[in-house]
Amino acid sequence: MACFWGAGLTGLAKQYRDRRKSRLFGPIVVMALGAALLLVALAVFLLHRFDAAAAEREQHMVENGLERQLHEFDAVIVPQVNWDDAVKKLDHQFDPAWADFNVGNYLYTFNGFTRTFIVDGEGKPFYASIDGERVGTENFARFSAIASQLLPEIRKAEAARPALKPRPGKDNILTVPIQANGFATVDGQVYLVVATLVQPDFGRILPRHARAPVTFTALPFDAAMLKAFSERYLLDRLELVAPGRSPQGNAQVALHSPKGQALALLTWQPREPGTMLLDQLRLPMLGVLALIAFTAFTIVRRGSRVLNDLFASEARARELALHDTLTGLPNRAKLFERLGALLGQIDGKGGAVAVLCVDLDRFKDVNDTLGHGAGDVLIEQVAERLRRVCTDAALISRLGGDEFVVVCDRSSREWVEALGLRILTAVREPVVSAYGKIEASCSIGMAIIDDAGVVPGEALRRADLALYRSKELGRMQASFFEPAMDNALRERRALEADLRLGLSRDQLEMVYQPQVDEAGRIIAYEALVRWNHPDRGVIPPAVFVPLAEESGLIQPLGEFVLRRVFAETAAWKDKRIAINVSPLQIRLPGFVALVTRLAARAGADPARYEIELTETALLADGPVTAANFDALKRLGLTIALDDFGTGYSSLSVLQRFPVDKIKIDRAFVGCMEESAESEALVEAIIKLADALDLAVIAEGVETEEQMARLSALGCHEFQGHLTGLPISAAAIETTRLRARRIRRRA
Numbered sequence: 033m034a035c036f037w038g039a040g041l042t043g044l045a046k047q048y049r050d051r052r053k054s055r056l057f058g059p060i061v062v063m064a065l066g067a068a069l070l071l072v073a074l075a076v077f078l079l080h081r082f083d084a085a086a087a088e089r090e091q092h093m094v095e096n097g098l099e100r101q102l103h104e105f106d107a108v109i110v111p112q113v114n115w116d117d118a119v120k121k122l123d124h125q126f127d128p129a130w131a132d133f134n135v136g137n138y139l140y141t142f143n144g145f146t147r148t149f150i151v152d153g154e155g156k157p158f159y160a161s162i163d164g165e166r167v168g169t170e171n172f173a174r175f176s177a178i179a180s181q182l183l184p185e186i187r188k189a190e191a192a193r194p195a196l197k198p199r200p201g202k203d204n205i206l207t208v209p210i211q212a213n214g215f216a217t218v219d220g221q222v223y224l225v226v227a228t229l230v231q232p233d234f235g236r237i238l239p240r241h242a243r244a245p246v247t248f249t250a251l252p253f254d255a256a257m258l259k260a261f262s263e264r265y266l267l268d269r270l271e272l273v274a275p276g277r278s279p280q281g282n283a284q285v286a287l288h289s290p291k292g293q294a295l296a297l298l299t300w301q302p303r304e305p306g307t308m309l310l311d312q313l314r315l316p317m318l319g320v321l322a323l324i325a326f327t328a329f330t331i332v333r334r335g336s337r338v339l340n341d342l343f344a345s346e347a348r349a350r351e352l353a354l355h356d357t358l359t360g361l362p363n364r365a366k367l368f369e370r371l372g373a374l375l376g377q378i379d380g381k382g383g384a385v386a387v388l389c390v391d392l393d394r395f396k397d398v399n400d401t402l403g404h405g406a407g408d409v410l411i412e413q414v415a416e417r418l419r420r421v422c423t424d425a426a427l428i429s430r431l432g433g434d435e436f437v438v439v440c441d442r443s444s445r446e447w448v449e450a451l452g453l454r455i456l457t458a459v460r461e462p463v464v465s466a467y468g469k470i471e472a473s474c475s476i477g478m479a480i481i482d483d484a485g486v487v488p489g490e491a492l493r494r495a496d497l498a499l500y501r502s503k504e505l506g507r508m509q510a511s512f513f514e515p516a517m518d519n520a521l522r523e524r525r526a527l528e529a530d531l532r533l534g535l536s537r538d539q540l541e542m543v544y545q546p547q548v549d550e551a552g553r554i555i556a557y558e559a560l561v562r563w564n565h566p567d568r569g570v571i572p573p574a575v576f577v578p579l580a581e582e583s584g585l586i587q588p589l590g591e592f593v594l595r596r597v598f599a600e601t602a603a604w605k606d607k608r609i610a611i612n613v614s615p616l617q618i619r620l621p622g623f624v625a626l627v628t629r630l631a632a633r634a635g636a637d638p639a640r641y642e643i644e645l646t647e648t649a650l651l652a653d654g655p656v657t658a659a660n661f662d663a664l665k666r667l668g669l670t671i672a673l674d675d676f677g678t679g680y681s682s683l684s685v686l687q688r689f690p691v692d693k694i695k696i697d698r699a700f701v702g703c704m705e706e707s708a709e710s711e712a713l714v715e716a717i718i719k720l721a722d723a724l725d726l727a728v729i730a731e732g733v734e735t736e737e738q739m740a741r742l743s744a745l746g747c748h749e750f751q752g753h754l755t756g757l758p759i760s761a762a763a764i765e766t767t768r769l770r771a772r773r774i775r776r777r778a
C-alpha cells in the first residue's frame with residue numbers, strides 16, 4: 033500500500049515536473065521555431081517581391097525596346113524614300129532600276145526587309161521586290177490586307193501635311209516622315225510592315241500627284257530577328273508563339289495588327305533574381321535554421337538538465353521537510369497531509385482509518401543512562417521493526433522523540449488489535465547495539481475513525497487518549513479509544529482544577545508512616561501526602577502526584593509538603609523524617625534554597641531529614657540535579673533511593689550518586705513469599721547495599737513472615753502496614769505524649 037502510494041506520488045511528481053518543463057520550454061521552442069519560420073517566410077516573400085519587381089521592370093524594358101526597335105526600322109526606310117530623287121524616280125517618272133537599287137535591294141541587303149512594295153495614289157502596286165529581287169506586282173496581294181489597314185493613316189497625314197513648295201538652293205529638310213507600321217501574318221510568318229509616304233527631302237523636286245506613292249516594306253520576325261533582340265536585351269528563351277501558347281510562367285509582349293488584334297506573343301523566360309538568390313541562399317538558410325534548431329535544442333536540453341537538478345533538489349528539500357532525518361519515516365507534516373487525505377475519503381458508508389500511536393516506554397531512561405547515541409539506535413531499530421510488521425500500513429511516521437504513528441485504511445477492530453499486538457511483540461525484542469543490549473517496550477493507543485468530517489488532529493487526539501490509557505494500565509499495552517476516555521480526560525481536567533483549588537484551600541495534609549527496627553522501635557517516619565477532597569473523599573497520592581507533575585502543580589505541592597513536614601516534625605528530635613521529592617523538584621535550581629529556607633523557618637534541623645528520590649529523578653543527570661544532590665548532602669540531609677529495583681537502571685544510578693539508603697520496593701517484598709525470584713532479588717539488593725555500605729529498608733512489609741525472611745536476608749529496617757499505618761502528626765503527637773507519660777509513671 034505504502035509502495036503503491038509512493039509509486040502514485042512519483043508519477044504525480046513526474047507529471048508536475050513535465051508540466052512545469054513544458055510551460056517553461058514550450059514557449060522557447062515555439063518562439064525559436066516561430067522566429068525561424070518567420071525568417072524563412074520573410075526571406076521567401078521578399079525574394080518573390082524582388083522577382084515580381086524585376087519581372088515588371090523587364091516587361092517595361094522589352095515593351096520599350098520593341099517600340100524603339102520599330103522606330104529604328106521605320107527610321108532606316110526614311111533616307112531611301114524621303115528624298116527628292118525618290119519623288120522623281122518613283123512619282124514623276126517611275127524608274128524600276130532606281131527602285132531596285134535604292135529601295136528593294138537596298139533595304140533587303142542592309143536592313144533585312146525581305147518584301148518591298150510600292151503603290152500609287154490609287155493604292156495600286158507598281159513595284160514589288162522579294163529578297164532584293166524585283167518580282168511581279170501580284171505578290172502584293174498577300175500584303176494588301178495589312179496595306180489597306182496602314183494606308184488610311186498615311187493618307188490622312190499626307191492630307192494634313194502643309195502644302196509643299198519648291199525651295200531650290202535651301203539645304204534644310206522640308207518634310208517630316210509620314211509612316212505607319214503594324215504586324216501582319218502572311219503565309220504563317222509574322223512580319224513587321226512599315227508604310228512610308230514618298231516625299232521630297234530638300235524640296236527641289238515636289239510630288240507630281242496629290243497622293244504620292246507609298247512604300248510597304250516587310251521585315252519577317254524570324255529566328256535571326258529574335259536572336260538579335262534577345263541578345264540586345266539579354267532575354268532567355270525568347271520565342272514567338274501563337275496567342276495563348278505562351279509557356280507557363282513566361283513573360284510576354286503581344287504583337288498587334290494595326291486594328292489591335294494580337295497576332296503573336298513574344299515570350300521569354302523572365303529573369304528571377306530573387307529565386308536565384310533563394311536557390312543560392314537555400315543551403316546557408318538551412319544552415320541557419322539548423323543552427324537555430326540546435327541552439328533551441330541545446331537551450332532546452334541544458335535548461336532541462338538544470339531544471340532536473342532544481343527539481344531534484346526541490347524534491348530532496350520536500351523529502352527532508354516531510355521526513356524524519358533519523359529514521360527516514362514521514363514526519364508530522366507528512367502524517368497530517370496523508371491522514372487528512374485518508375480521512376477526507378471517509379463518507380460514513382463503510383470506509384475507515386485506523387490510527388495507532390506507538391510510544392516507547394521509559395525511552396528517556398535509555399537516553400539518560402546509555403546516552404543519546406543508544407537512544408538513536410533504539411529509535412532506528414523501532415522504525416525498522418514497524419516497517420517490518422506494518423506491511424499493510426498506509427503510513428508509518430515518527431512524530432518526534434519516541435512517538436510513532438501508524439495509519440491503516442482498515443476498519444476491522446480484530447485486524448487493528450492484531451497489528452497492535454504484533455508491534456508490541458516486535459518492539460520488545462531487545463536491541464543489541466554497540467551500546468550494549470537495550471531493552472525496550474512500547475505502549476499503543478488505537479483509534480478507528482469511521483465517521484466523516486474528522487480532522488487529523490482529532491484522530492490523533494483519540495489515539496493519544498487511548499495511549500494514555502495504555503500507560504495508565506502499566507505500559508506495554510495496546511488500548512482502543514473509547515468515547516468514555518473523553519470523559520476521563522474531562523475528569524482529569526476537573527481534578528486538576530480541583531487540586532489547584534485544594535492547594536489554595538488547605539485541603540491537603542500529611543500523614544507519617546513509621547519505619548522500625550527489628551525490635552519494633554520506631555526509628556523514623558516517612559511523610560506521605562493526602563488530599564481530602566470535600567466531595568470525592570481521600571484521593572491517594574498515586575493519583576494526584578502524577579497529575580500535579582503533568583499540570584505544573586508539583587512546585588506548589590512540593591513546597592506545601594516541605595513546609596508542612598518541617599512545621600509538624602521540627603520538634604521530633606529523636607526521629608528521622610523521610611520526605612518524598614518528585615523528579616521535577618530536584619531538577620529545579622532553587623530547590624535546596626527552598627529546603628533550607630523552609631527548614632529554618634520551622635526551626636527544623638536539616639540533618640534529621642531524608643530525601644526520598646526515585647531513580648527517575650536521578651537519571652535526569654543534569655548539572656542542576658547533581659548540584660542539588662551535593663548541596664543537600666552538604667546540608668546534612670541523607671538521600672534514600674525509593675522503589676529500588678523497579679527502575680530501569682538502578683545500578684548505574686548507585687554508581688553515580690552516593691545515596692545513603694536503598695528502599696526495597698514493596699512489589700518485591702509483597703511477592704517474596706510466592707516467588708523465589710523476588711526473594712533472590714531482595715537478597716541481591718540487600719547484598720548490594722551491604723557491599724556499597726548503604727543502609728537498606730524494606731517497604732510494604734505486611735506479614736511477620738516477610739519481616740522474618742527480610743531479617744534473615746540481612747535487612748533490619750522495615751516499613752509497612754505490619755509495623756505501622758501512616759497516621760497524622762497529631763495522632764503521632766498523642767501517641768508520643770502517652771508513651772512519655774507511661775515512661776514517666778514507670
Ligand code: C2E
Pocket residue numbers: 545559560561572573574577593612613614644674675698731732733734751752753754758
Ligand atoms: P512511596 O514513596 O513508595 O510510599 C510508600 C507507599 O506505600 C505509600 O503509599 C504507603 O502508604 C504505601 N504503603 C506503606 N506500607 C504499605 C504496605 O504494607 N502495603 C501496601 N500495599 N502499601 C504500603 P501512598 O501514601 O499512597 O503513596 C504512594 C506514592 O506517592 C509514594 O510511594 C510516593 O511515591 C508518592 N508520594 C506520597 N507522598 C508524597 C509526597 O509528599 N511527595 C511526593 N513527591 N510523592 C509522594
Ligand code: MG
Pocket residue numbers: 558612644674
Ligand atoms: Mg517513599
Ligand code: MG
Pocket residue numbers: 674675695697698731
Ligand atoms: Mg517506595
